[in-house]
Amino acid sequence: MTSNLLYPPNSHLLTDVVISAVVAKNRRPASVFNKADNASTLEQPSHPSSHQPTSSSIVQITQPSVVNDVVKVAWNELSTAEKSLQLYRQRRRVTQQRYRKKIDHRAASLEADVAKLQKEVQRIESMLHPPPTVATDTSRWTAAAQFFSLFQNGIDRAKEKEHVQIRFLQAAMAPNIAFNDGYGIHAVLKNWSHRSLHHEKTEIQLVRLEPGSEGIVVAHLSNATTITESMLRKSFLCAGKDGENSEWPSFAWKLLGQRLTIRTIVRFEWDYENSRFDSVFYEADMLTPLLDLLGNMQDASTVLSSSLGIY
Numbered sequence: 657m658t659s660n661l662l663y664p665p666n667s668h669l670l671t672d673v674v675i676s677a678v679v680a681k682n683r684r685p686a687s688v689f690n691k692a693d694n695a696s697t698l699e700q701p702s703h704p705s706s707h708q709p710t711s712s713s714i715v716q717i718t719q720p721s722v723v724n725d726v727v728k729v730a731w732n733e734l735s736t737a738e739k740s741l742q743l744y745r746q747r748r749r750v751t752q753q754r755y756r757k758k759i760d761h762r763a764a765s766l767e768a769d770v771a772k773l774q775k776e777v778q779r780i781e782s783m784l785h786p787p788p789t790v791a792t793d794t795s796r797w798t799a800a801a802q803f804f805s806l807f808q809n810g811i812d813r814a815k816e817k818e819h820v821q822i823r824f825l826q827a828a829m830a831p832n833i834a835f836n837d838g839y840g841i842h843a844v845l846k847n848w849s850h851r852s853l854h855h856e857k858t859e860i861q862l863v864r865l866e867p868g869s870e871g872i873v874v875a876h877l878s879n880a881t882t883i884t885e886s887m888l889r890k891s892f893l894c895a896g897k898d899g900e901n902s903e904w905p906s907f908a909w910k911l912l913g914q915r916l917t918i919r920t921i922v923r924f925e926w927d928y929e930n931s932r933f934d935s936v937f938y939e940a941d942m943l944t945p946l947l948d949l950l951g952n953m954q955d956a957s958t959v960l961s962s963s964l965g966i967y
Contacts, residue, residue: 796926797865799828799933800873803924804862810852811845830927834935844936854890854963857882860920871928877920879940879966883911891962907955916945918966940966 806821825841835843851858858881866874888908922938942965946956959965 796871796873796924796933799926800865800875800924801862803828804860804875804877807848808860810855810858810860811848827932829933829936830930833933834937836937850963851966854887855881855966856884856887868923871926873924873926875922875924877922879918879920880915881918881966882915883913883964885912887964888912891959891964905955905958907950907958910950911959914949916942916949918942918945920966942966 802824806824812818812821822841822845825844829841829844831841832839833841833844835847837843837847858879861878861880863876863878866876868874888904888911918940920938920940922936924933925935926932927934942960943956946959947953950956950959
């Protein structure tokens with residue numbers, strides 16, 4: 657028997673003639689282009705490699721080309737009408753952006769022009785109506801009358817008019833003038849500023865001027881003030897509480913919207929040597945109208961002790 661362990665049954669097929677007839681194939685490349693996926697994905701070789709590309713690196717390589725291809729394909733699939741519509745919308749967006757930018761620039765230019773015109777109007781008004789001044793030889797009567805004319809509505813927050821009021825005080829009053837709340841023109845301005853802050857709608861009318869002893873001028877005033885919601889909130893109702901959520905006292909509603917007329921007497925002491933006032937003291941009777949309105953002394957005293965009080 658010719659068949660044994662050293663001679664397989666098909667040994668006649670493994671002769672040198674048969675083996676020499678086999679053509680050697682080229683080695684398979686490390687990467688193969690996969691047409692089925694329509695993308696340049698890489699197939700890894702079967703043998704181990706020291707550097708294996710990760711999935712993230714493959715995505716980074718293939719993503720730009722894939723996106724560009726998708727965009728091109730999507731654009732080519734659009735009809736001519738759809739392409740025209742897309743281009744029209746794009747041009748319209750650009751036009752709208754330019755228009756908004758032009759409008760914003762125009763608005764800023766108009767605001768600047770309005771500010772210039774307002775300054776010019778103020779300059780012309782100051783030329784047509786020059787601020788009142790106090791001459792060094794003016795009388796005590798004229799100075800007292802001008803004082804109430806300038807401070808009829810308290811401190812004027814317009815810079816030009818506020819400067820006029822300050823210049824008047826500097827010309828008509830001594831630098832160390834004695835006042836209810838202290839000494840000096842600063843004390844006078846502080847008192848009027850406080851009153852103007854807490855009495856938004858006030859109107860002071862000079863009723864009459866009377867001569868007093870030793871150069872004193874006595875002025876009788878009618879001080880009318882309207883109590884507003886803002887005045888009440890700034891005074892005592894919300895002090896130490898949570899603002900709008902604070903509960904108002906019952907008598908506060910009686911004050912809201914009421915117009916109080918407060919009779920006031922002001923005494924000016926005139927310095928003949930310097931032609932200025934040495935002292936100004938006032939007394940205001942706010943208690944009487946409060947009693948008429950609230951009906952009891954306790955509530956009236958509470959209002960007087962607040963920032964609304966004038967006395």
